[in-house]
Amino acid sequence: MLFMLSNALIFDPDTQKISLAGQPDSAVTLSAPAVRLLLEFIRNRGEELSRETLITRVWQDFGYTPSGNNLNKAVSEIRKAFQSLGVHASPIVTVPGKGFYFDADVTGQKRLCKAATIEPVPPPQKTKPSKRKLSLSTQRPYCLAALVVSILIGGGYLFSEYAMKSSKAIKLPNEKLGQCTVWRINAPERPITLSKLPILLSENNLDCQRNKYDIYYFSTRFPLTNADEIFIGSCPENKKNLCKTIRYKSGVEK
Structure with a gap:
């Protein structure tokens, strides 16, 4: 499954790459935790997700050690990938004291x-x-x-x-x-x-x-x-x- 994000980027979870639409040479490779986190945001687009929920679903449920620091690193990695591809308004919005929500247009294509x-x-x-x-x-x-x-x-x-x-x-x-x-x-x-x-x-x-x-x-x-x-x-x-x-x-x- 491929995903179009913000009407500008293509996200391919299988290859762990995100690139400008129609420009595969611009691809940025994400780490496995960042891919799982981005998929979780896509599945729950517009919904506020607590830090605890994200840590559980992205790390603990996959057998990895849950860590707030790992969550921070993955969020930062995704934001930097968007910025490097020219999307400077981060789709990951921080909710102070609670968690995050994903604010971007998302469409899928098999x-x-x-x-x-x-x-x-x-x-x-x-x-x-x-x-x-x-x-x-x-x-x-x-x-x-x-x-x-x-x-x-x-x-x-x-x-x-x-x-x-x-x-x-x-x-x-x-x-x-x-x-x-x-x-x-x-x-x-x-x-x-x-x-x-x-x-x-x-x-x-x-x-x-x-x-x-x-x-x-x-x-x-x-x-x-x-x-x-x-x-x-x-x-x-x-x-x-x-x-x-x-x-x-x-x-x-x-």
Whole structure:
């Protein structure tokens, strides 16, 4: 299970790392006691926890010697990790004479069980369609799929806790928008509608009437937050220019 904290950080208890969303190289490694303490705060977000309760749940229940000094060290370690990643307002709030409470937005995301795959769909023609798999040298759609999945884990930024039961797939483009080629990236149970795409592209100064782009379009719904997440990757055909990533969060799509 991964956790998004303060709409900016990704916390991975399994690897004991906390990092900026979408920037795994920024990861800070926490000690085992600090990981257990942060998990306890996450499970009881917004609830005042006494020092005695935390010491019992984080140390004594795991067979370690209970110590107020150990609690202080773990709290300090978590605060320093947040500060080093640019979150200077500590989410761990001290309640004088009582204990602490955790004041941060928290959303959870189960790990993806399967990696993104590429499945070719031949363009309509009279000749017999080829069944040959796309070569890994076709870098753009594959990289964009990995980027989208990465952003979904780290960058969404209100993830709800649900299981991703099926792998994402890329199909060869079957949509044209002006001079742009549209690639759909989506789970089978979540069909994509492209009616919003021209407006979203226009808002981000992407003119498909004048310029040629490869457009990678992905959307998903998070049922617990009752909202849709839309991710758009746009790559100009001139490969010397960088691709652009656009993300939207909206209400339920009808």
